[in-house]
Amino acid sequence: MTFRKYLVLAGVTVFAAAGDAMLSHGMKQAGSVSLHHLQGVILAVLNPWVAVGILLLLAFFASYMNALSWADLTYVLPATSLGYVLLALVAKFALQEQVSPMRWLGIALISGGVGFVAGGPALTSHQEDNKSPLLAEDARNGVPAEEVGSGGVRR
């Protein structure tokens, strides 16, 4: 794990939490959207909070895809849930909202779960079955073979 990879995981956490918060705030301003009035969704996108929220969620998706390229799904997923913890802390200390004991317990459990996973290896899956189709694909695209090799053997 390099510093850069920790930054990507931090991006997954922060962008997801910030994006959800912006969307939630914006959608409350935009009013309720029902399935019978789907044009309301298009109007909602014009709300600046919603627009910024969508941009942040796109940034989340990019960092999520980035993380999944070098780490297990079961390693990256707890990082996404750390966003909930971040939101609760922001609610408590920035927005002065009341955080119930149940929520503090939830925060403790999520943090504990993330700690458990972070202590282990990032990548455990076998790459063998992915290797051959990639090699074939790279041969077609004219990408040098040694370049594919390091993608396949990384553990």
Added chain:
Amino acid sequence: MKGAYTWGGILVVVFASVVGDILLARAMKQVGDVHALWRRAGLWTVVSRILGNSNFFLGVTAMAVAFFSLLFALSWGDVSLVAPAAASLTFIGNAFAAKIFLHERVDRRRWIAAVLVATGVALLAG
């Protein structure tokens, strides 16, 4: 009857999210380490390899299905039940599916983490 609809909706959301996560994770494993690939072959190779991956598109489609079924489920049931139930069941489902389909080594450490995070998410949103 309303309860059956709500739980049916939650199960569809969980199923579609798990399928989407697994497909996206598999797609990105096929693409390879984005950092290394970018350094060696440039951004364009990274983008074209991701966009040329069929698992990526299937994964995004499954995520879209999950998103819209979540909207339906939310219109049938309370947000305080639907959102945490879907999120935490997706966690558990992903741990099983990652072991079976992605051959990830989900050891005791990761099982405990999946259960802790799922319970925590349920408590937070509840």
